[in-house]
Structure formats: C-alpha cells, structure tokens
Amino acid sequence: MHRDQSSLRARPAPELVPPLSLELDQMLDEFTRAPVRAKFRFDPDLPAVITLELLAQRGPGLIWRIGRGLLHTGLSAMSGSGDVRMWPTLPGERASSWLMLASQEIEALFEVPTASLTEWLDATYRVTPPETEMAGLDWDGFLMELLNGPEASA
Numbered sequence: 409m410h411r412d413q414s415s416l417r418a419r420p421a422p423e424l425v426p427p428l429s430l431e432l433d434q435m436l437d438e439f440t441r442a443p444v445r446a447k448f449r450f451d452p453d454l455p456a457v458i459t460l461e462l463l464a465q466r467g468p469g470l471i472w473r474i475g476r477g478l479l480h481t482g483l484s485a486m487s488g489s490g491d492v493r494m495w496p497t498l499p500g501e502r503a504s505s506w507l508m509l510a511s512q513e514i515e516a517l518f519e520v521p522t523a524s525l526t527e528w529l530d531a532t533y534r535v536t537p538p539e540t541e542m543a544g545l546d547w548d549g550f551l552m553e554l555l556n557g558p559e560a561s562a
Contacts, residue, residue: 424450424452424535425450425452425528425531425532425535427447427448427449427450428447428448428524428525428528429445429446429447430445430446430447430448430520430521430524430525431443431444431445431446431521432444432445432446432462432507432518432519432520432521433518433519434516434517434518435517435518435519441519444462444463444518445462445463446460446461446462446463446518446520447460447461447463448460448525448528449461450476450528450532450535452535452536454553455476455532455535455536455540455541456475456476456477456541456542457473457474457475457476457553457554458473458474458475458476458479458532459471459472459473459474460472460473460474470514472492472509473553473554473556474492475488475492476529476532476538476541477538478492478494479494479525479529480529480533481494482494482495482496482505482507483496483505483522483525483526483529484496490510491509491510491511492507492508492509492510493506493507493508494506494507494508494520496522497519502521502523503521503522503523504519504520504521504522505519505520505522505525506518506519506520507519507520
C-alpha cells in the first residue's frame with residue numbers, strides 16, 4: 409500500500425434493504441393486547457437470518473434471530489418448532505400471522521401484520537435468493553450467532 413493511501417477509509421455500503429419498522433400486537437391474555445414496536449433487519453452477509461428487535465417502552469429491548477425461511481413460510485402456513493413458531497391467523501379484516509417466541513425466561517405471542525412484512529421479505533429475496541443464501545457463509549460465526557439466543561440490546 410502506498411503511504412499516501414493509509415488515510416483512506418472505506419465507506420460503509422448503503423443498506424440494500426432498509427430495516428422494517430412495524431407495530432405488533434402482543435397478546436397478554438385472550439382478550440388483552442399491547443402494542444410493541446418491532447424492527448426487522450436483513451444483513452446480506454448473513455442472509456438466512458433476520459434480526460428482530462422488540463423495542464420496549466422502558467428498559468432494554470430484546471433481540472431475536474429468526475430464520476428468513478421460517479418467517480416467509482409462516483406468512484401462509486405453520487412454520488418452525490420449539491422456540492420460534494409462526495403461522496397465519498384466521499381470515500379476517502387484515503392479513504396477519506401469529507409469531508410465538510419462547511425461551512427459559514420468556515414466552516410471548518405477537519400478531520404481525522403481514523402485508524409490509526411480505527413486501528420486505530420479497531425485497532430481501534431479490535438481494536439474496538434462497539438458493540444462494542448459504543454460499544460463502546462463515547459457519548463458525550453463524551453458529552455462535554444462533555447459539556447466543558435472545559439477548560438484551562445495548
């Protein structure tokens with residue numbers, strides 16, 4: 409490297425798919441809902457995983473890493489098992505899906521409006537089609553991210 413180039417800095421790449429902000433309804437019981445702000449993020453370097461940040465009104469939010477395919481399938485059919493499950497609601501006034509998140513510390517059910525999520529997921533698939541999402545994956549880093557589970561955001 410030429411000495412004069414040492415001060416050059418790489419510019420961050422523009423986000424190919426900007427984060428999606430949605431308001432979800434958390435089901436507190438059979439009849440009580442509470443609005444929860446959520447932000448979905450796509451990283452083309454780890455395209456198989458969507459980061460979901462649930463933003464708390466007070467205190468730290470929670471971050472979940474969810475398979476992009478699980479979310480996509482859950483828009484129209486039962487998807488996932490164990491800690492993360494998603495399935496469409498019954499037909500009604502608005503298209504939505506249920507998202508169940510569970511761990512040792514928390515179990516929560518959210519109603520997710522699907523129109524915006526569908527469009528956003530389609531945009532992520534235009535950037536990285538499903539058949540190429542595992543190409544060039546850092547398996548060690550990928551497993552560490554998945555094994556960290558839900559965590560408090562900074």
